[in-house]
Amino acid sequence: MSTAVDDELWSAIGDPTRRRMLDLLIAEGGGTATSLGGQLPVTRQAVTKHLAVLDRAGLVHCDQVGRERRYRVDEQQLARAAAELADVGAAWDARLRRIKRIAERIHRATRQD
Amino acid sequence: MSTAVDDELWSAIGDPTRRRMLDLLIAEGGGTATSLGGQLPVTRQAVTKHLAVLDRAGLVHCDQVGRERRYRVDEQQLARAAAELADVGAAWDARLRRIKRIAERIHRATRQD
DNA sequence: ATTGACGTGCAACCTTTGGTTGCATATTCG
DNA sequence: CGAATATGCAACCAAAGGTTGCACGTCAAT
Numbered sequence: 001m002s003t004a005v006d007d008e009l010w011s012a013i014g015d016p017t018r019r020r021m022l023d024l025l026i027a028e029g030g031g032t033a034t035s036l037g038g039q040l041p042v043t044r045q046a047v048t049k050h051l052a053v054l055d056r057a058g059l060v061h062c063d064q065v066g067r068e069r070r071y072r073v074d075e076q077q078l079a080r081a082a083a084e085l086a087d088v089g090a091a092w093d094a095r096l097r098r099i100k101r102i103a104e105r106i107h108r109a110t111r112q113d
Numbered sequence: 114m115s116t117a118v119d120d121e122l123w124s125a126i127g128d129p130t131r132r133r134m135l136d137l138l139i140a141e142g143g144g145t146a147t148s149l150g151g152q153l154p155v156t157r158q159a160v161t162k163h164l165a166v167l168d169r170a171g172l173v174h175c176d177q178v179g180r181e182r183r184y185r186v187d188e189q190q191l192a193r194a195a196a197e198l199a200d201v202g203a204a205w206d207a208r209l210r211r212i213k214r215i216a217e218r219i220h221r222a223t224r225q226d
Numbered sequence: 227a228t229t230g231a232c233g234t235g236c237a238a239c240c241t242t243t244g245g246t247t248g249c250a251t252a253t254t255c256g
Numbered sequence: 257c258g259a260a261t262a263t264g265c266a267a268c269c270a271a272a273g274g275t276t277g278c279a280c281g282t283c284a285a286t
Contacts, residue, residue, distance in 0.1 A: 007129045014127030016120045017273080019201075026208050034233055046274050048235080053272095067233050067282045075209050082209070086202035088132075092195035095139050096188050130244080147262055159245050161264080166243095180253040180262050 009081055012057035017042060018050050022073060025060065030072040122194055125170035130155060131163050135186060138173065143185035 013019060017040065024039055025031055033051060037044035051071055054060045059078055062071040126132060130153065137152055138144055146164060150157035164184055167173045172191055175184040 010127065010129060010132075014123065015273085016123060019123075022205075026205070026212065029212075032233075042273085043275065044234085045236095045276085049273075069234070075213070078205060079209050082202035082205035084202075086199040086206075089195040089197075089199035089202070092135075092139070092191060093199075096192050096195070099139065099142075100188070128244080145262075155244085156246065157263085158247085158265095162244075182263070 008057050009059075009084070012053055012059055013081055013085070015050070015053075017046070018054060021047065021050055021054070022059065022078065025071060025073045026078075030070055032068050032070055121170050122172075122197070125166055125172055126194055126198070128163070128166075130159070131167060134160065134163055134167070135172065135191065138184060138186045139191075143183055145181050145183055 013022070020040060021036055024036055028035075033044050033048045036051075037047045040047060051060065051062070055062065055071075057077075058074060059081065060071050060073050062069050064070075126135070133153060134149055137149055141148075146157050146161045149164075150160045153160060164173065164175070168175065168184075170190075171187060172194065173184050173186050175182050177183075
């Protein structure tokens with residue numbers, strides 16, 4: 001079972017600041033460390049580090065435009081991440097549901113009055 | 114939109130060790146710091162700290178049984194977490210899909226030959 | 227072309243968090 | 257009682273998220 005989600009991806013999207021960054025990059029179709037820093041409660045330098053993490057995880061790419069380093073999300077990769085995220089939720093849900101069903105069956109079998 | 118997921122819950126399930134602990138607790142219907150430590154690549158003390166985090170997030174509860182502190186997952190809460198997890202994935206997917214659609218429409222409108 | 231403003235990168239430093247070892251304490255069982 | 261077991265607590269360590277300060281390219285306007 002082991003969730004099939006590689007931990008690098010999880011640790012990338014596990015951070016709340018990074019999730020907000022992804023949201024902003026999606027909403028605005030890209031951005032720079034400075035532009036993101038202006039919309040987040042952290043400094044530009046912190047944003048830079050997060051962008052590096054997202055880049056290593058393959059969730060964003062950047063290209064130099066003059067003095068700017070413009071980042072954009074890799075839609076393919078983020079879609080994959082979203083799918084795996086949903087999978088984990090679904091897996092937990094399924095296991096809980098199955099346990100509940102078994103518990104009910106035992107309950108019915110036990111009170112055989 | 115802001116994902117509706119409170120960050121305490123995310124940071125709780127964002128950690129790979131804690132996810133494995135939840136899996137084990139589900140699979141075995143509960144466990145102790147010692148029993149979990151025996152099945153994980155970390156020490157009992159580390160497990161204890163993780164259990165405290167999960168407890169604060171409301172994902173597990175424990176009751177003292179003799180010298181044991183037996184933990185079990187709160188199925189209601191974990192189900193809620195699973196649902197919200199799936200929601201985030203779905204939200205990203207929807208936004209990406211919408212962006213793609215808009216991009217295609219612009220593309221069609223632009224090459225008006 | 228020079229100057230000033232802007233976007234970045236880099237280094238030092240702090241705090242939190244995940245993890246460890248070591249030891250003390252309480253409880254169960256033979 | 258005494259040994260084994262389950263836990264709690266404290267000190268300590270490394271990595272991650274965050275900050276400040278500074279140096280360096282690049283753009284733009286006089």
